[in-house]
Amino acid sequence: MAKRLLIVDDEETLTFSLYQSFIRSPKDYEVVTAASGEEALERLSEKPFDLVVTDIFMPGISGIEVLEKIRKEYPRTEVIIMTAYGSQEHRENAMSKGAKYYIEKPFDMKEFKSLVIDLLG
Numbered sequence: 001m002a003k004r005l006l007i008v009d010d011e012e013t014l015t016f017s018l019y020q021s022f023i024r025s026p027k028d029y030e031v032v033t034a035a036s037g038e039e040a041l042e043r044l045s046e047k048p049f050d051l052v053v054t055d056i057f058m059p060g061i062s063g064i065e066v067l068e069k070i071r072k073e074y075p076r077t078e079v080i081i082m083t084a085y086g087s088q089e090h091r092e093n094a095m096s097k098g099a100k101y102y103i104e105k106p107f108d109m110k111e112f113k114s115l116v117i118d119l120l121g
Contacts, residue, residue, distance in 0.1 A: 002030045003120040004047065008040040008054035008066065009033075009082075014105075018053070021113055029120065037061025041069060049077050051119050056083040056090060064097060071098040078119050082107070 005022055009015045015033045022031045032049070034040040038061050040054060052070060056063040067079050081094040086104035094102045101115060 002028045003051070004030045004032070004049040005116065005120065006040060006043055006049045006052045006054075007031065007033045008035075008037065008052060008058070008063065010035055010055065010058045017109075021109060022116070025113070025117070027117060027120070037063065037066045040066050044070065044074060044077075048074060051078045051080065051116065053080045053082060053116065056081050056094065057085060064094065067094065067097050067099055080116070080119070 007015055007018045012035065015035065019031050019033050022029050032043055034043050037054070037058055040052065041061065044052070052066065054063040054066050063081055067081060070077050070079055078100045079098065080101045080103060081099045082103045082105055083090060084105040091102045100119065103112065
């Protein structure tokens, strides 16, 4: 069965780039995107995901709120938080709420892809 990956970011170019990167992977992944926290929660309610990669700052529901909801309702789902506006405070907040990783943009796509593949197994 294919591992399921949800990519959440209001930055369309990055979302598309990550989507393309993972659908072209030699591994069999089902990759779904969402442009907002609200859309992410809707996708999660439809079918479980193995991993969610979410931006921290988005209009409406933030990536932290998505993370909190996942920890409560989908405890087996891993979460990577990414941000262009990193700080030690944001990192500590994300990690204390259960994020597996906290990554600052821009990041090396090859390293990021390797991290995701390791998490998905």
